[in-house]
Each structure stands twice: as C-alpha cells, then as structure tokens.
Amino acid sequence: MKAEQKEVKMELRGETEVVLKRYFAAPRQLVFDCHTKPELMRRWLIGPEGMALETLENDLRPGGKYLYVYADSKGNKAGVYGEFREVIVPEKVANTENYAMDMSAFNPNAPEDPNATVESRLFETEGNGTLMTHVCKYASAEVRKMMLESGAGPDGMEVCCQLLDKLLLELA
Amino acid sequence: MNSLDSTFAALADPTRRAILMRLARGEATVMNLAKPFKMSQPAISQHLKVLAEAGLISTTIRAQERPRRLETAPLKKAIDWIEKYRQMWEKRYKMLDGLLEELQTIQTQGDQK
Numbered sequence: 001m002k003a004e005q006k007e008v009k010m011e012l013r014g015e016t017e018v019v020l021k022r023y024f025a026a027p028r029q030l031v032f033d034c035h036t037k038p039e040l041m042r043r044w045l046i047g048p049e050g051m052a053l054e055t056l057e058n059d060l061r062p063g064g065k066y067l068y069v070y071a072d073s074k075g076n077k078a079g080v081y082g083e084f085r086e087v088i089v090p091e092k093v094a095n096t097e098n099y100a101m102d103m104s105a106f107n108p109n110a111p112e113d114p115n116a117t118v119e120s121r122l123f124e125t126e127g128n129g130t131l132m133t134h135v136c137k138y139a140s141a142e143v144r145k146m147m148l149e150s151g152a153g154p155d156g157m158e159v160c161c162q163l164l165d166k167l168l169l170e171l172a
Numbered sequence: 173m174n175s176l177d178s179t180f181a182a183l184a185d186p187t188r189r190a191i192l193m194r195l196a197r198g199e200a201t202v203m204n205l206a207k208p209f210k211m212s213q214p215a216i217s218q219h220l221k222v223l224a225e226a227g228l229i230s231t232t233i234r235a236q237e238r239p240r241r242l243e244t245a246p247l248k249k250a251i252d253w254i255e256k257y258r259q260m261w262e263k264r265y266k267m268l269d270g271l272l273e274e275l276q277t278i279q280t281q282g283d284q285k
Binding site for chain 1: 267269270271
C-alpha cells in the first residue's frame, strides 16, 4: 500500500455535503471496532490541542445516544453528542452530530436540533485494507455555508480546507 | 467580524476566488478584472470591496489607474489555522494506524497458537 493513500482526502458533494476519505491497512471489522468500541476509541481519538477525552459513552444501536466530552487542564469542557440513526456492523454507522460548547448548560434529554448535522461512516474492504468514507450532511446549503463562514465545528473547517486546497492548487 | 471569518466569507464566492487567482498572476485594473465575467463593473466593484475589507487585496494609486493586488497574509493565517485542524485528524488517524497494527499482531499471534 502506498503511503499517500493514508492521507485524509476531502471533497464537497452536492449542495450540503462534505466527504472525507481515509484508507487503513487493516480488515474492515477491526477498523469498524476502532470507530465504535469505547475502549478502542479511547486509544486514538485524541482531543484538540491541550484537551483530553474525558467521557466516552456509546450506545451503539439505532436510536441509541452517544456523548464525548473533552476537557483541558483548567477544567474547560466541550462535548460532541447525538443519536445513532443507522448501525450495520461492520459496514456503516450514521448518527446526528451536535456540539456543546458549554457543558454546564448541556441537557442530554433536550429535544434534538432539527438542523443537526447527520454524519455517516461507510467502511469498505479495499485490497488488504479498508476505505472509510465519512460523509457530513448539513441541514441545508445555508448551514454548510454558515459552517464555512463561522468556522464553527470541525466539519465546517473541512469545507474550508477543501476550498483552500483548491485555491492553493490554482495559485501554485 | 473577525478577520478569519471575513477571509472565509470572502473565499466562499467563486467569482471572488477567480479574482484572487487572476491577481496571483500580477496586479490588474478593475476593467481587466471585470473582463472574464459577464458582470457589470459595479458588481465587480462590490466583490472587490468584500476582498478589500477582508484584507485580501490592496489598491495601488497610479495616475488614473487603481490596480488591485493580492495580499497573502490573511490567506496564510487561514491556512495555518486549517492546517492545525487537519493535523489533528492526521494525528488521530496515525494513532489509529498504530493501534490497528498492534491489534492485528495480537490476532496473528493468537491464530498461531
């Protein structure tokens, strides 16, 4: 397997989606487990600079909820949470994605934001490895644009990357 | 609006990106910039205003001409910021690569027993 296959590749699809692809040199079941089993997720899902993964709850079934909380040394916390929509072991996981910037005001039982991002991860066997396709689908083109303009949330940043990659290629 | 926001807002429009591409080849007048687009000069001027406010272009005053030029500093800032984020995902996936390798080694050893 070539090294460049292991690079994260990002693209825009349609009006509302951002697609991220990454190859892993391991069988599909193993890659799937690493994305869904808390004890394995803890081993690699490191936080943003200076933040560590504190809470990792995953109720992996359609309708089940998940919550990941990152904390820094000063006690600042930020969370990612949502609900699983589709679970096909070891092939696909789809879920809603929300961000909680203020964990003290976080209510796990609050009704879900209808504009929540829906993300899905598809795992396909390719050669001796696995190709992961991660799709983030925003509620509308406006939401995607807003994510881009505000830079809020990791997925918005991916849109920016895509635009800038393209721009840089053309500028180079 | 902070500068990063205005940089991305400015880059979100294909016409404005095209203008930046053109300016990357060298400075140009508003007339020349308007040429490739089926657009009125006021419409182009509006785009130039957004780019100027984001600090992505500057205006040189020379006789009757007002050529615009590309300013790369805000772009650099945006790229640095994005690169940091991309690196975080790369870092995570590299750790995952290591974990996958370890898990496969354990599995292979188990199979051999």
